[in-house]
Amino acid sequence: MPDARRFGGFASGGAPEADTTAEAAAPLIAAHRRVFPLADAGLLRHAYAVADHWHAGQMRKSGAPYITHPLAVAILLADIGMDTTTLVAALLHDTVEDTGLTIGQVKAEFGAEVAVLVDGVTKLDGSKWGDHAEGETFRKMILAASIDLRVLVIKLADRVHNLRTLGHHPKREKRERIARASMELLVPFAQRLGLYDFQREMEDLAFATLAPEAHERVRTLLREAEDERRAALGELITGMRAELAATGVRAQVQARPRHLYSIHRALPAEASESGGRLRPAETARVVVVVEGTEADCYVALGALHGRWAPVDDSFRDYISMPKYNMYRSLHTAVLIGGEPAGVLIRTRAMDAVATYGVAARIREAGGRDGKVSADLARQADLDWLNRLLAWQPLAAPGDFLDGLRADLSGGGIVVFTPAGVPVKLPEGSTAVDFAYTVSSATAGSAVGVLVNGMRKSMENRLAHGQVVDLITGPYADPPDSWLAAARSGHARTHLKAAIASRMADEASVLGRAAAAKQAAALGGDLREHEDNGTAFSVARRLGFADLDALYEAVGRDQLPVVEFLGHLGIAVSQA
CATH class of the missing domain: 3.30.460.10 (Beta Polymerase, domain 2)
Structure with missing residues (x-):
């Protein structure tokens, strides 16, 4: 990390290092130096001063100055042994979201690593994303975590402190919504990162809110x-x-x-x-x-x-x-x-x-000065995270959060292929989940499964340590019933896409049949218009990618048959 003490000149009109900065940052520095005795105290004081400057005048629901929140988050991270870069980002984690400070300014002042971490935990603008803002924020955070896992660690510490102060929210509905979201999404992240202290505290605090x-x-x-x-x-x-x-x-x-x-x-x-x-x-x-x-x-x-x-x-x-x-x-x-x-x-x-958990790797590699290599901090080799990364691009904005909840809920199990290869799955997974984890391309052709040598249906739930062998057929056509049996977001996303594709094909067949029948009744020949390219030209003019998409719209009653035929000239010239 570059020496980040140039802040006095840009964008803010100066961020004076007040006399109180050293005193305010002292608990953080003490906690950090208990793990890393030679850590850069000056850098932490400077980051605190910058955060304090930009949050000046902002207050928490408790009435405390806002700076108390990022400071508390940084101390939580120092207590578990996170490195100096993470603590700097924690101090700044709300500045881009809640103040006029930009990511570009953070990068210029504190370096690219800090900027990636701050950007990773910054929420998307709700006015732009509407109902999908929460889901897309989590999607963004997961993508950032694939570059640097410390993004998730900061987010978890942030939620721990927010739950500690949740009682200051005046509306019960909001307190319960935050507690429930913590149980469904943040607690599983803590569990998967092995941050059990964070998991336990979040569960107890959310429990107190939801079931006092x-x-x-x-x-x-x-x-x-x-x-x-x-x-x-x-x-x-x-x-x-x-x-x-x-x-x-x-x-x-x-x-x-x-x-x-x-x-x-x-x-x-x-x-x-x-x-x-x-x-x-x-x-x-x-x-x-x-x-x-x-x-x-x-x-x-x-x-x-x-x-x-x-x-x-x-x-x-x-x-x-x-x-x-x-x-x-x-x-x-x-x-x-x-x-x-x-x-x-x-x-x-x-x-x-x-x-x-993952912080143990930081503690071990940080030496005495709290600095870790970017490669080690960014390493994202967790199977569950790789699974999320594999299916998240396929999930529509409205489906992503539900898929994430399904993938994160419960614990995890490990089953084995006949060759002894371990396959890690969410707890409660079925043979359907196994099939899509092993190979999304061939999963749809599975017709059954052998579990410890015994024939089972694809809807059969799997248990830790079982040996699973798929039985496949010549066709890849997963039935709709698999969607109810699927536990993982990965399998559910692929199944929804396959079912949607099949329904689109069925609608397209029905739509073309309806168009051909109506054209014949009017004395026209739909095949002739298809063969000479007129039908395709009409489809493109109406905004469809191809004739299949147009016929799908007809089959779904989204485009009246007579309107399509009219564009072909059948209804007018042949009626």
Whole structure:
């Protein structure tokens, strides 16, 4: 990044570095230097001063000066170990949208990387895009994230802080709309980027807005279970530490509380609504962080299962088969006092990814000065993001947001081709989704599927770890029923296009038949006008790309038959 301290002269009439800047930016600099001790404090002070200058006079709904928001967002990002460039962009992230500062000015002052990040999180103009503004803004953000993933990380920190201050919005409808959109779109992004701290906080804050009574009940249940949890899990943790030490495995063992929304989702409806009690194991999970290699994780697993009985069907190996968001751990559950307690086993490096997600790569590569290479920061090698990028150009503005919600909702699964190639899919995916993920070009010719060697229909839901083999036929004509079975935006977009194309063909056939029949009744011959080019000329004159498009309009009753024939001269000369 170039030395960005030239701001005093352009466009603003000067952005004075006020005496208060150093004091205001101090918490950000302190948080950043806890991870990167040699980070450029002067650059952060300067970016803060620029943001403060352009947001001068603007206030938040809370009554606080607007600058408190970008500063809070930057501190959130500093706390998870993001690099200096990201923090500069976070400080400036609302300037282009809400002030007179332009992207060109940001680029000239702070460099191209900062400009890409700021532009990526800047909303599109609602007056120009209307009802499609939100969907097209997300489309733009995803495209920007394919260049630099830090765009999404900034957006998530921005939403976390907005949810923290959501109570200051005077209208309940707007608070609920923001909370719901956060649950449907931003929480899944956080999950896919492995930013679990952001995910948990967004879920709890949105939960409090959308279901305040249930939120308070879970808080009460959790508080009432605290002493019992400490006693029960404390005894288990002490025993696990001793068992691992005796096996020769060095590890840290601790209980990590589950967040409120996670507990709420796991509770039976009656317990969440009417009270009851929480069992200790429902409030937290035991995390074993091994000081060693992947192999040591399996040694630890064997030691724990040798001492405590594992719960049937509780084991998941996300080390040999990582989740779609880089997450790796062994999951199991053991019985304590007749109740299952969840146990996660991972190395220290895996724990960093489980805590910081994509930010872990930044923390590791940033050295001591908080600078990372553009190639590393821009790397977009996540399968779920590649899937979005593959189908988003095909989605119409009105369909994109629905497809995005479908692709992001729930978690993810991994299935395998017969050759052992892993295929990552959204949770709840069917063989239809598998077919379009493997090959959009040939998916429509599938007539069935073998799942673990057993014949299933294309509408069959798939489960994590299954082996899936498509059975194909000679024709590519996906039935309409596949659309209801498809889970992923990728499959749904291709199916909608295929169904629309088929309907267009059917309408075109009907339209031509109607035109030919009417022409014959009037004593004319439609084929003659097609053969000599007159019909095509009329189609182009009426604004259609070809005769098929014109006949489709006739078949859909969008162009009256007599009007078309009149342009051919049939209705007039032959009537």
